[in-house]
Amino acid sequence: MPVAYDLRSPAFIADPFPTLAEMRRDDPVHWSDSLGGWVLTRHDDVRQGLRDKRLSSDRIRPFVDHMDGEDRALVDELGESLGHWAVFNDPPVHTRLRGLMNKAFTTRAIQGLRPNIQGIVDDLLDDVEAAGRMDVIRDFAYPLPATVIADMLGVPRRDVDNLKKWSDDLGTFVLTSRVNPDKYRLAAHGIREMTEYFQDLIAERERNPGGDVTSGLIEAHLEGDRLTADEMVSNCILLLFAGHETTTHLIGNGLYALLTHPDQLADLRENWQDQKLVQNAVEEILRWDGPSLAGVRVAGEDVEIRGKRIKKGERLFLFNAAAGRDPELFPDPDRFDIRRKEAGRHVNFGYGIHFCIGAPLARLEGEIALTTMMRRFDDWTMEQPKLDWSDSIIVRGVHALNVSFRPVKQAA
Ligand code: HEM
Numbered sequence: 001m002p003v004a005y006d007l008r009s010p011a012f013i014a015d016p017f018p019t020l021a022e023m024r025r026d027d028p029v030h031w032s033d034s035l036g037g038w039v040l041t042r043h044d045d046v047r048q049g050l051r052d053k054r055l056s057s058d059r060i061r062p063f064v065d066h067m068d069g070e071d072r073a074l075v076d077e078l079g080e081s082l083g084h085w086a087v088f089n090d091p092p093v094h095t096r097l098r099g100l101m102n103k104a105f106t107t108r109a110i111q112g113l114r115p116n117i118q119g120i121v122d123d124l125l126d127d128v129e130a131a132g133r134m135d136v137i138r139d140f141a142y143p144l145p146a147t148v149i150a151d152m153l154g155v156p157r158r159d160v161d162n163l164k165k166w167s168d169d170l171g172t173f174v175l176t177s178r179v180n181p182d183k184y185r186l187a188a189h190g191i192r193e194m195t196e197y198f199q200d201l202i203a204e205r206e207r208n209p210g211g212d213v214t215s216g217l218i219e220a221h222l223e224g225d226r227l228t229a230d231e232m233v234s235n236c237i238l239l240l241f242a243g244h245e246t247t248t249h250l251i252g253n254g255l256y257a258l259l260t261h262p263d264q265l266a267d268l269r270e271n272w273q274d275q276k277l278v279q280n281a282v283e284e285i286l287r288w289d290g291p292s293l294a295g296v297r298v299a300g301e302d303v304e305i306r307g308k309r310i311k312k313g314e315r316l317f318l319f320n321a322a323a324g325r326d327p328e329l330f331p332d333p334d335r336f337d338i339r340r341k342e343a344g345r346h347v348n349f350g351y352g353i354h355f356c357i358g359a360p361l362a363r364l365e366g367e368i369a370l371t372t373m374m375r376r377f378d379d380w381t382m383e384q385p386k387l388d389w390s391d392s393i394i395v396r397g398v399h400a401l402n403v404s405f406r407p408v409k410q411a412a
Contacts, residue, residue, distance in 0.1 A: 249397025
């Protein structure tokens with residue numbers, strides 16, 4: 001008799017790992033009534049699933065087609081824009097969009113951002129230093145990536161708060177599968193505002209090109225091919241959207257992991273000058289409790305995995321978080337160890353053709369954030385009595401993380 005796991009329960013959201021471990025051991029390709037789809041939990045299966053051409057990333061169109069009633073018009077509107085997002089497309093459309101985006105979003109361009117990111121990190125920490133306490137999410141991990149991606153896109157800083165609000169409204173649809181009666185209206189409003197915003201920004205950059213990613217997307221061409229106006233707007237929104245909430249949670253989950261593992265925190269505090277160690281700590285955070293809980297695919301044809309028959313049109317939830325704790329790959333997988341040698345083999349950035357385009361940026365932001373927090377502050381103490389985890393099976397992170405610390409006296 002298969003066990004019925006409730007993957008929407010608050011207990012699962014708060015700590016999914018014991019349930020995922022049980023599923024990975026007993027039923028690695030599990031039909032979940034609570035999610036209405038298949039749940040894959042083994043590292044090997046998740047990785048294979050992410051590169052399986054028979055599993056489609058186009059999960060927006062089938063959803064739109066199934067909608068009826070009064071929400072249909074709102075969902076149509078959402079589908080119109082999200083349908084151009086690279087992440088929701090399969091080849092050949094994905095290949096073309098990704099190829100053009102890669103032209104504007106290069107690893108070299110990202111490495112050049114180091115001084116800018118350091119400046120933003122220092123400004124944010126300056127603001128909380130005197131108080132000796134902060135809500136890591138509100139005061140640091142939330143504004144940091146939003147400001148970084150806005151700067152990259154050439155969005156003036158004064159507009160960041162508005163864009164963030166619209167992007168969060170869109171998140172109610174893209175990231176939360178739970179029923180929220182207002183979510184379609186909120187999300188459609190968010191995307192409408194962002195579409196208008198980026199249409200104006202793109203028109204401005206067409207007149208006055210700059211060195212930003214938006215200008216890069218306008219310029220980008222491959223064998224005479226270019227992004228259409230709608231594709232440009234949609235993928236600017238994708239970059240803005242994908243570029244911040246995940247990175248917020250990398251920093252939030254990371255600090256939480258360190259606070260609950262004082263030996264690891266002490267090691268990092270003592271050795272923050274060791275860049276390789278900090279980089280490995282970022283990988284271990286991604287493996288142990290990364291922001292990406294699961295990726296979603298839709299079977300494009302009937303598929304068999306470990307003897308289970310997955311029918312065309314059924315959804316699959318590939319749990320990146322479960323893959324990161326697979327004992328086949330990671331010895332003693334529940335142990336959080338910033339010196340773990342194989343930490344980087346996690347799949348929290350996905351795998352295959354949709355591998356996160358922002359991974360080098362997120363890694364850089366994580367490294368600079370951790371190094372600077374460890375360098376500037378000591379005596380880190382958690383002051384958050386109860387954690388409120390994001391109500392999503394796609395992303396994982398907390399809404400608030402209050403901490404106190406003591407500023408370290410800098411040598412003159
Ligand atoms: C720690 C932070 C991040 C995590 C854990 C993360 C995770 C992921 C994952 C798992 C995917 C694959 C989705 C799939 O296969 O369906 C993905 C794709 C993507 N990510 Fe990230 N991401 C992060 C940060 C960023 C940043 C900073 C940006 C951009 C500024 C970004 C932009 C994108 C884009 C555009 C895609 C779609 C790529 C494609 O479809 O080809 N991400 N990300």
